[in-house]
Structure formats: C-alpha cells, structure tokens
Amino acid sequence: MLKVKLYQSGINANKGDFYDRLSQNLYSDQEGFGFELLDDSDDNFIMQFIERVINNQEFELPDGEVSEIETVSYIKVKFGVRFGTKHALYVINPPRSMKYPFEMIRTLFGTSSGLKPVDLDLKKLLDVFDAKYDNVIKSMSLSNIQCDPNTVAKTKIASSKDLNPFYLENYSETPAVIDTVHMVVNGIDTELSRTGRFRVHEANLQTFMLMLDHSFL
Template sequence: MNIIKTISIGVLSIDDLNKIQVAVSESRCNVNYNFWFDVKYTSQTHIECEFIEKIVNERTYENLDGVEEKIEYVDYYRMKFIFRANSFFSLCLIDPPRNTKYGLQMIRSLVTADAKLKSIEFDLAKIIWCANNGENIKIHAASISNLKMNNDILAKIKLVSNFNISDFVGGEYKYNSGCIDSLSGFVRGIPFEISKLGRIKTQVDSIEIVLSLLEQFNVHNE
C-alpha cells in the first residue's frame, strides 16, 4: 500500500487547476536546470506530478598510491503529489520522503503567492460513527491514547482483531477521554489505514475513491 499525506491549500477551482498545469508544463525537465516537474497524469479534476531535483555530490578518496582523487555521484530528491480541484484535500503527497519541507516549498511555487499550506488532521471518532451508522466500513485495528483509567493513570492501547471492532470501540470508549490515534480496516471493500495526523495508507489506484469517501464522511478537522 502507498502512504498519502493530505494537505490543504484552500479549495482549488478548475481554473486554478488549469493554471497549475500550465506552470507545471513550463517547469518540465531542462538541461540548464537541476530541478523540474514531471507530469504523470491529468484529468479535469486532478493533476498527478512529481518534483525531481538532481543533486551532484563530490567525494574525495585516497587511492592505493596515496594520491587523492575526486569522484562525482548523483542523487535525486523526488516528491510525488496530486493537486485536486473542488476538494478540501487539495494537495496530497504520495509516499513522501522523510524531509518534505523543501519539496513543499517548490510545489507551493506552482500556486498563487498567498496560498497557505495547512496540514490536515482527522477526527477518527467520526469514522467509528460512520461505521456504526450504515456505512460500509469495517475496523480491524485501533490505537487509542489518553484513556482515563482513574484520576492518576492514563493508558494507551492497541486493539487488533480478525473481526469488525467498530461497535466495541464506539461502545467502550464513547464517553472516555481517550483519543483515537489510528484505525485500519476496510472502507467499501478497500483496505486502508488512517492516522489522526492526516496520513492515509491505501492502494495507489484507490486514492481518489478513499479521499472522496473521507470528504463525504466529513472526518477532517478544519
């Protein structure tokens, strides 16, 4: 499965998306630059791209004769992402690298100057509510923290089962002060994992379906 990090830059219109596509096309690979954008897929409502930067490094080593020599080697910084129109999840990073700050700065250059990148958090209790109110969601694992055992003890637990535990989680912890940190299971037959910090793990070809369902369920905190 792939990891998707959801980010908001405000709701993008179709016109905004078209302008971004022009900016991406103008920034494609050029031998005079060490960085570029590569378009992977476009549709009326989203653009899938990759930011790539070529990084040339130099290393000095000593050969068997005691003479220092220099060699150059090339690394590539890559970040795949999707711009989505008419959606609160307007920017999604796909399998992001550990350091995303630089890549996000470059991606931000494709949108309007006043655009603000904002990380999205999920209220996972809403997914439990949806699972217990007719939606086709099955939860097989849950991580819950800050469970109040008594006035002095807070607990963190991990629940795992081969069966759907949404009823158990919703019933046992509905009135507790605990916070649901992550859930995993199936949404309408699609396997997924989701964390409150805006990360989703699912199959790359199911990204659009899962994001649309999460937006329909209104599980994000604005």
C-alpha cells in the first residue's frame, strides 16, 4: 500500500504555470537540487524533488595515515499535482519530515497559492461516506473523549464487524475527535488520519482522492 500525504491550495493549480516554474527549477548536477517530471499523462501529473547530499568521512589507516572518502546520496520526494480541485498536492511515501521538501514544492505553486497541509474533519467524512457509499469501519482512534468536566481520554476501538453502529451510538454526537480511521469504502481498503495522511493501494489512489473531493464540496 502507498502512504500518501495530502495538501490543499487556496486556488486551483494551473498546468501552464506549473510547466513554466518547472522549467526554471529542473534538477541539475551543478545545482544539486531541483525537480524532474515523471508522468504527464491524462490522469497523472507526477514529479519528483531531488537533492544531492555529499558527505565526507575520514578513516585512520593502520599505519596512521588518514584517508577521506566522499559519499553521495540523493533525497527524492515523489509527488502528484491535481488541477481543478482544492486538494491540489499529494506526496507519495513522504519522508518523516516534510518541512524542507514542502517548502521547495511550494515554489512551484507560487506564493499566493495558500498551499498547506490538509486537516480533515473525519466525522463529516464518515457521514458522507455512510450516505453515499458502501462503507465498513474496521477500527478507529479517538481523542477528546469527555469523561467528566475535568477529564478527557483517548482510545482505539476495533471489531471484526462494522463499527459504524457503535460509533454512531457512542461517539458521533459527542465532542470526541476521530484521529484515525481504518475502513473499507466501496471495496477500497484505506487508513486515513485527520492530518491528511492515508494508506491505499496504488490502483485505488485516484478514485479515493476523487471520493475525498466530492465529500468536502
């Protein structure tokens, strides 16, 4: 399964502008960083950010001589751009820290794009999925569960059956926040977090993102 991190833009991305900015920021060995276009088919606009990292290590030989070895590695972050939707950017198998790659990717969108990480309302999403699709909840993690006026808790619940009736009865009308949910929606197995990270099989990626688009219109 792919790990995906989703971002939203305040304005719809323009493909022509992307080509222009991409041509000005292509990867070169001279610069040591930049972008390359991987796929420009009808359904995909996939790029990759590359940064060359050079490390020098010193080793002391048995005779006391010091030798230096230079190693070269590459940081590569693969991402897709979507046009005509606010969910304009998705990063595929993102690194643990996306701070620097995100700042570089944002240059392709322009300073006025308002590009930022997605914060999903999973309660609203489940309401829409339950109304529009065949949706089975397998597990979920919740926080801000009000135990008493001074105490909140977090928990994870799982079941071999559909958790949706249990969730509706016990949590849907409470201040509890859904942090992550594992579900099967129209046959698509996915794990989704409110921070916009999700796991899905590659063959279902575009379909699932369209479902997210239509759930937050």
